[in-house]
Amino acid sequence: MVVKIMLKQHIGAPDTPIVKKGDEVKKGQLIAEPAGLGANIHSSVYGTVSEVTGDAITIDAASEQPDEYVKIKPTDDILEAIKEAGVIGAGGAGFPTHVKLKADLKDGVVIANSAECEPTLHHNITFVEKDPNTVIRGLKYAMEVTGSKKGIVAIKPRHAQAVRALEAAVKDEKNIEIKFLPDLYPAGDERVIVREILGIDLTPGELPLKAGAVICNVETLKNIARAVEERRPVITKDVTAGGRLKDAKTGKVFLDVPIGIPAKVLIDKCGGYVEPHGEIIAGGAFTGKHGSEDMPITKTLGGVGVAMPFPNEKRKVGILGCECGAQQPRLKEIAKGMGAEVVAAVNCKRMEDIGKGRLRCNKPGVCPGQAESVLQLKKMGAQVLLVGSCQH
Secondary structure, three states, rough: EEEEEEEEOOOOOOOOOOOOOOEEEEEEEEEEEOOOOOOOOOOOOOEEEEEOOOOEEEEEOOOOOOOOOOOOOOOOOOHHHHHHHEEEEOOOOOOOOOOHHHOOOOOOOOEEEOOOOOOOOHHHHHHHHHHHHHHHHHHHHHHHHOOEEEEEEEEOOOOOHHHHHHHHHHHHOOOOOEEOOOOOOOOOHHHHHHHHHHOOOOOOOOOOOHHHEEEEEEEHHHHHHHHHHHHOOEEEEEEEEEEEEOOOOOOOOEEEOOOOEEEEEEEOOOOOOOOOOEEEEEEOOOOOOOOOOOOOOOOOOOOOEEOEEEEEOOOOOEEEEEEOOOOOHHHHHHHHHHHOHHHHHHHOOEEEEEOOOEEEEEEOOOOOOOOHHHHOOOOOOOOOEEEEEOOO
C-alpha cells in the first residue's frame, strides 16, 4: 500500500521533511517538523520513502506492519509530551494543542467537546462509549497543565449510552462534571459551547480563552492521554465512513486508521459503493468538502462520505452561504456538480467579516430567518435556491 502523509495537517505553514527518498522509516518515527506554528508529523507505517515533495511524504508500506511504534522521547513535562507527539485539534482546524494549552486557567475551566454535531459522523461518541476513562484522563492532563481546577464534559443528552459511560467515569471526580448541550447544529462550535455551558456570548473572532475556557475535542484528549501515558505519537485517526456505501448506510466507525492511507481503503471495507453514487465528501455533510478515493487520511479528517448523484439542474441558481453550514465556495462547487448556472450569491445576515476576508457568524446555531435574502436572490434572477444555512 502507498501511504501519503500530508505536510500541512494543522494551522500554520507546511512542515519541513527530515527524511528523503529511499529512507527506511518505522511506525511512529518523526518524519517532518514544523516551520513555525505547527506540529510534528510521524510515519504511520513501516516502509520506504518513495517521494518527498513540498506537499507530502509518500511511503511504500511494508507488507508486515508490527504493532510496535517508535515512542516519543521520555519526559515528565505534559506539555512537552503533547508537543513531541504532534497532537492537534482533531475535530476542527487542527490548532496545535501544545500552543492552545499554554494558558493560565487557575480561575477557568477546560471543556471536553463531545458534541459531534455533523449528522453523518459518530466516531467521537463511539469512542466515548467504548473508553470514557481515556477521555477523562486526557481532560485531567489538560486541566493540570493549564492550572484549571474545573473540568466539564459537554455532550447532547440524546447520546444516552455515552452519557451513562461518562457518568460512571466521573463518579469519583470532584472537579469534573457533565453538562448538556442543546440538540442543535452547530452545538460543537466553540462559541456555542461557551454560550450554552458558561452563559457567555463571545463576539465573532473571540476565542474561548476570553471567557476563561479552553475547549478540546474528545479525540484530542484521547491523543493527549496516549502521548503522556504511552509516549505515543499521533499516527492514527478515528473516522466515520457513510452514505452510499453497502455496509455503512448509517455510518461505520473506524477507530485508529493509519494517517496517510487513501480513503478508498475505508470505502472498500464498507463493501464498496451503492450505485448510483455521487461525489465523495471529505468531512461531514454540512462542512465537508469535495474529496476523492485517493485523498489521504489526515489528523483532522473525520469523515469519508459518499453522496447521492447530483440532480441535473438547468435553472438559474441563487446561493445563500452560512458559516455554520456551507459557505459560498462549497455551494458554488455543488452548483457546478449539478450543471447549474449561479446567477446570484448572498450570505446569511449574521455573517461578519472579522478581517482578511474571514467570515464568522455572530450567533451560531440561531438562524435569523432568511426571507429577505430569499427575496433578494429572486430579484437577482434566481429561479431556485441552494442554501447552506444551519437550520434549513
